[in-house]
Amino acid sequence: MNQASRTWLVLCALHGVASMLMWWAGEQVVDALTWRADGWLQQPWTLWTSSWVHMNTPHLIGNQVALGALAAFAWTIRPTLACALAWLLAWPLMQLSLLLWPQIGYAVGLSGLLHAGAMVLAVQLILKRIAVPKAPRWGGLLALGLLVKLAVESGWSYPVVWDAGNDMSVVQAAHLAGAFWGLVLGLALGRRQRKPVPVDNAAVSVR
Template sequence: MTLSRSWLWLCGLHGAASLLLWWTGLNAASPLVWRTPDWTLHPWTLWTSAWVHLNPPHLVSNLLALGGVAAAGWVLRPDARCTLAWLLAWPLTQVSLLWWPQVSYAVGLSGLMHAGTLLLAVQIALDRIPIRGSRFWGGLLIWGVLTKVVLERGWSQPVVWDAGNHLSVVQAAHVTGAFWGVVLGLLLAALPGSRRSVH
């Protein structure tokens, strides 16, 4: 498979849209927020809610994470099918939050960043992206992200209050993002034509 810049374009879309919505203000962004009671009436919120942020620390922390994912994309240059898998993880990460009745709404890029990071990590670990020591580095990245998710225990503490940043953190989104990142990463690696690494 050929290298692609589509991953970088998607990262750019997430960053630009997040900044634009922040500039317009929370009131203007409110129709774009995914809410469990009425999301079926507003299906676009499965995508747009990721771009809505509640305060500056929320925005900055997610943009920093996005910068890391974009930098990885710049170095690794994942192919277009990898980008398509990340696009699929976008709404799946959001709608899977319905498993937790405690989650009434969810905003921000964090769940999607977990999905993208693990999607890349699985491709690296399974030798589908050509870097030296791919299995070690991919495995280390998988271990690091999954350890964070396990320590958070988002499945039993889906929403926690972050007093330092004055917002509720939907840790369940980290769980769903991680889940879909791994699942879609494995499915992508199993497709015919996935490229192997060069050692």
């Protein structure tokens, strides 16, 4: 495994472990690490740490499963260092973008960040910046799935909805913001990967 793919997987491991540690942390710690629209300037670290806070067990398990799927996909396609950098930059920008919706008082969880990561990979595959067979096809399918999900949610019109099944509010705007920054940064960072040129052994002379 190359250094580039390890960087992405390290980020996945960081999010998974930190989310579990946060689940067992005390209420005061969780409160200090939760992003709030009216207090983040006094607690700027919450632009990062709030992604690790989860409301309840189904919320945590759902995001951990999705994170595992993203890590498994990355293990297969070996994302570049540029992919990891794009995902890293999207992290606080996604959270900060929620200020565009005044009805969002606070937001927690990995889902917005996972949408950002998935979109980064989709864009990089479409542009052949990850050297795998049929990269544009895989990237197109991933991007299509994300776009259909975002269209169904309509996060621009319904930034926050109540999920009765999990007894919690879902900040759909975070999914939209994450995918947006994943798209922008996925386009901005990286370059097309060249496949190695095969060597014709018959044409090589021994001297």
